Amino acid sequence: MEFLKAISAAEALAIISSFRVEPATETVALDDALHRILAEDILSAEDIPPFPRSLVDGYALKVKDIQGAKETTPLFLYVQGEIRIGEASRIELHDGKCVYLTTGAMVPEGADGVVMQEFVRAAGDAVEVTKTLHKGENICFQGEDIVKGAVVLQKGRSLSPFDIGVLSVIGRPAVPVYKRPAAGVISTGDEIVSVEEAPPFGKIRDINGHTITNLLKGNGADCRFLGIGKDTVDSIAGKLELARECDLIILSGGSSKGQRDYMADAITRLGGEILFHGINIKPGKPTIFGKLWGKPVFGLPGHPNSCAMVMMRFVLPLVRRLKGEEGYREKKMAGILGTNVPSTSGVEEYVKVAVREVDGECDVTPIFAKSSVISSFVGAAGYIIVPEGKDGYEKDEKVEVYLFPQ
Amino acid sequence: MEFLKAISAAEALAIISSFRVEPATETVALDDALHRILAEDILSAEDIPPFPRSLVDGYALKVKDIQGAKETTPLFLYVQGEIRIGEASRIELHDGKCVYLTTGAMVPEGADGVVMQEFVRAAGDAVEVTKTLHKGENICFQGEDIVKGAVVLQKGRSLSPFDIGVLSVIGRPAVPVYKRPAAGVISTGDEIVSVEEAPPFGKIRDINGHTITNLLKGNGADCRFLGIGKDTVDSIAGKLELARECDLIILSGGSSKGQRDYMADAITRLGGEILFHGINIKPGKPTIFGKLWGKPVFGLPGHPNSCAMVMMRFVLPLVRRLKGEEGYREKKMAGILGTNVPSTSGVEEYVKVAVREVDGECDVTPIFAKSSVISSFVGAAGYIIVPEGKDGYEKDEKVEVYLFPQ
Numbered sequence: 001m002e003f004l005k006a007i008s009a010a011e012a013l014a015i016i017s018s019f020r021v022e023p024a025t026e027t028v029a030l031d032d033a034l035h036r037i038l039a040e041d042i043l044s045a046e047d048i049p050p051f052p053r054s055l056v057d058g059y060a061l062k063v064k065d066i067q068g069a070k071e072t073t074p075l076f077l078y079v080q081g082e083i084r085i086g087e088a089s090r091i092e093l094h095d096g097k098c099v100y101l102t103t104g105a106m107v108p109e110g111a112d113g114v115v116m117q118e119f120v121r122a123a124g125d126a127v128e129v130t131k132t133l134h135k136g137e138n139i140c141f142q143g144e145d146i147v148k149g150a151v152v153l154q155k156g157r158s159l160s161p162f163d164i165g166v167l168s169v170i171g172r173p174a175v176p177v178y179k180r181p182a183a184g185v186i187s188t189g190d191e192i193v194s195v196e197e198a199p200p201f202g203k204i205r206d207i208n209g210h211t212i213t214n215l216l217k218g219n220g221a222d223c224r225f226l227g228i229g230k231d232t233v234d235s236i237a238g239k240l241e242l243a244r245e246c247d248l249i250i251l252s253g254g255s256s257k258g259q260r261d262y263m264a265d266a267i268t269r270l271g272g273e274i275l276f277h278g279i280n281i282k283p284g285k286p287t288i289f290g291k292l293w294g295k296p297v298f299g300l301p302g303h304p305n306s307c308a309m310v311m312m313r314f315v316l317p318l319v320r321r322l323k324g325e326e327g328y329r330e331k332k333m334a335g336i337l338g339t340n341v342p343s344t345s346g347v348e349e350y351v352k353v354a355v356r357e358v359d360g361e362c363d364v365t366p367i368f369a370k371s372s373v374i375s376s377f378v379g380a381a382g383y384i385i386v387p388e389g390k391d392g393y394e395k396d397e398k399v400e401v402y403l404f405p406q
Numbered sequence: 407m408e409f410l411k412a413i414s415a416a417e418a419l420a421i422i423s424s425f426r427v428e429p430a431t432e433t434v435a436l437d438d439a440l441h442r443i444l445a446e447d448i449l450s451a452e453d454i455p456p457f458p459r460s461l462v463d464g465y466a467l468k469v470k471d472i473q474g475a476k477e478t479t480p481l482f483l484y485v486q487g488e489i490r491i492g493e494a495s496r497i498e499l500h501d502g503k504c505v506y507l508t509t510g511a512m513v514p515e516g517a518d519g520v521v522m523q524e525f526v527r528a529a530g531d532a533v534e535v536t537k538t539l540h541k542g543e544n545i546c547f548q549g550e551d552i553v554k555g556a557v558v559l560q561k562g563r564s565l566s567p568f569d570i571g572v573l574s575v576i577g578r579p580a581v582p583v584y585k586r587p588a589a590g591v592i593s594t595g596d597e598i599v600s601v602e603e604a605p606p607f608g609k610i611r612d613i614n615g616h617t618i619t620n621l622l623k624g625n626g627a628d629c630r631f632l633g634i635g636k637d638t639v640d641s642i643a644g645k646l647e648l649a650r651e652c653d654l655i656i657l658s659g660g661s662s663k664g665q666r667d668y669m670a671d672a673i674t675r676l677g678g679e680i681l682f683h684g685i686n687i688k689p690g691k692p693t694i695f696g697k698l699w700g701k702p703v704f705g706l707p708g709h710p711n712s713c714a715m716v717m718m719r720f721v722l723p724l725v726r727r728l729k730g731e732e733g734y735r736e737k738k739m740a741g742i743l744g745t746n747v748p749s750t751s752g753v754e755e756y757v758k759v760a761v762r763e764v765d766g767e768c769d770v771t772p773i774f775a776k777s778s779v780i781s782s783f784v785g786a787a788g789y790i791i792v793p794e795g796k797d798g799y800e801k802d803e804k805v806e807v808y809l810f811p812q
Contacts, residue, residue, distance in 0.1 A: 030601060034620045049610060057662045085662065086597030088608035102662035104597055106608050145779045152781060160812055161620035162783035165710060168601040168616040191492030191510055195436060195574040202494035202512050204455060210574040214440045214567035256463045256491060256508035304571060333739060373551045375558060377568035406566055
């Protein structure tokens with residue numbers, strides 16, 4: 001096949017982000033909803049709280065009855081009764097009276113304030129109130145937290161522990177979410193053996209299959225590792241067939257030009273289309289993106305560093321779209337470079353960095369390593385991007401660090 | 407029981423962090439190791455790469471043979487053979503000769519550089535080399551990435567996707583990790599019903615049980631929700647009995663003083679000990695911490711806001727110790743306050759904030775809400791801390807935002 005020209009990172013992202021995806025939906029129990037993506041706006045069918053509640057232990061009263069009450073000139077109110085927590089009360093408060101409440105208990109009809117126990121002295125079947133209140137003091141009114149009919153959580157949101165608390169209080173034991181995208185992952189290369197094997201001399205164990213599946217797993221995909229393909233179009237096409245039902249297919253391997261050709265040829269032989277082959281980035285240039293059976297397919301470089309960087313920059317944004325996630329916020333931190341970072345002009349370059357907090361500032365140190373060196377990830381916290389048109393950064397320049405997914 | 411005096415946040419953290427924990431260990435398959443905590447230092451039993459590898463497609467040669475080679479004055483080398491990727495080769499390179507290699511293939515004995523194909527012209531059974539190399543160019547040497555015997559990952563580390571790639575390449579299909587701590591979670595309160603129930607008038611659905619279990623789940627604990635206890639010492643003690651085998655017990659509930667007493671009484675009746683009852687923080691003051699059956703037990707406030715804040719500030723650090731995690735780095739970002747933040751002196755105060763990026767700066771807006779209002783979590787990205795001795799912050803002051811766990 002004819003080779004396509006390498007394109008810029010921006011062009012590659014534009015092609016990937018215009019790939020049409022339609023995530024399916026399902027309903028899951030609230031207990032299983034953590035980090036799932038809401039497939040519908042969630043409206044509350046109820047006011048929360050559903051009745052006015054006391055925020056303190058004390059006496060519900062009419063604020064007009066205690067105007068001017070002070071420590072030295074307390075005002076008397078008769079105790080009309082008590083409402084316990086959890087108790088449904090139909091008490092209607094009368095003028096000049098009060099009702100004892102504990103925190104969280106229902107505030108009776110007619111009351112517009114609750115005075116804390118600390119500002120009250122008992123006096124037989126009455127109490128002396130030693131403090132004036134403003135209207136509404138120490139009451140959480142019906143619907144003050146969530147009004148019936150309001151949108152409480154929006155479609156596309158990744159559900160946090162707090163969101164799940166909110167869904168609970170409005171009575172949603174099950175929620176509509178997007179299905180996890182199924183990703184098929186294939187390693188390729190005659191030199192690759194699995195982690196269980198002792199590699200014969202000349203071969204090495206698979207790395208990319210593990211890094212890719214775990215990056216996907218950590219990002220909410222349902223991942224299937226489909227094995228290690230050999231360097232033939234037949235072998236790779238055979239592995240691709242196993243991924244026919246997946247929503248996303250990721251091949252990796254092929255450090256040499258010959259190996260990369262097998263991946264592209266296998267995709268086209270099965271009726272797929274190569275959308276680009278080569279991005280002007282470093283590392284990661286020989287990246288393939290295409291469409292097979294209507295699904296997105298990536299051919300990632302075999303160098304583990306290149307493979308991991310392309311996963312983070314180009315694949316995970318598509319995974320988030322396949323998940324239905326909206327409003328994702330890249331995890332970044334600002335820092336100051338401790339050394340110069342030279343860069344190759346004409347490519348977008350990714351440089352791994354270590355970060356260290358010094359006097360409240362974030363000190364950024366680049367980690368330079370050959371593209372084959374994977375141990376450099378262990379000490380790095382993230383990476384910085386040198387844009388295509390920039391010749392690197394200088395010491396003391398402010399940079400943005402993209403934090404690695406954990 | 408007699409009430410203990412409220413202590414400072416620093417004292418509370420000191421008591422919690424001196425609670426002795428001894429996480430147990432287990433061995434898991436590499437595929438199940440994401441986000442698990444390493445229980446041992448991992449040493450490599452092999453050099454990685456296990457043999458010198460070519461970083462490019464080209465010809466392995468002796469650098470001394472091509473000193474001075476240029477486009478205009480190329481130097482000739484006879485082609486001695488080819489080493490394919492994955493192939494075990496015992497070729498020894500002779501002076502004045504070269505061997506064809508693809509990227510990732512073994513570099514033959516005697517070679518100390520690989521010239522890229524682009525700088526070579528074929529000439530029968532020889533090649534013309536048009537470029538000089540430095541020693542070692544385009545070779546990843548044996549052990550250059552990881553030296554046999556080196557510690558590649560340290561005990562206490564939370565395993566990232568990249569770490570799992572490293573474990574794979576050094577041949578560890580199973581890894582020693584700490585067991586996930588088992589946490590027993592109990593909600594209490596006569597006013598609380600489960601999410602499945604339509605709350606009778608005067609009652610509300612449980613929130614804290616859901617928020618707590620999901621915060622724990624997201625932080626790697628193995629969580630068991632043990633149900634909703636009533637406001638009696640008997641009922642709470644009965645629920646606590648169900649948590650006897652847990653490594654951590656978390657009660658929540660009790661907005662009123664009476665309710666809180668039941669929690670403390672149930673712990674002591676079962677032979678437990680209250681280590682503190684009350685922290686000078688806002689929200690979250692009525693927090694209980696104790697020891698029951700040798701295990702840490704928390705009694706968290708019933709107000710959902712207070713409960714969630716105490717979980718993040720006081721409980722999760724202990725969860726990380728129970729997990730065996732070391733070197734955890736709090737997720738924070740620096741920002742500039744858009745408004746004044748008043749605060750109560752004499753307490754450490756937590757204020758939820760929204761953040762917005764404006765021209766590369768992070769704009770921080772406090773979200774003020776009553777302690778009962780949980781929907782305020784939905785729009786917040788994290789919180790700021792006003793220390794005990796500080797009367798708040800002023801507009802334009804620089805603050806650190808502690809990001810909410812996702």
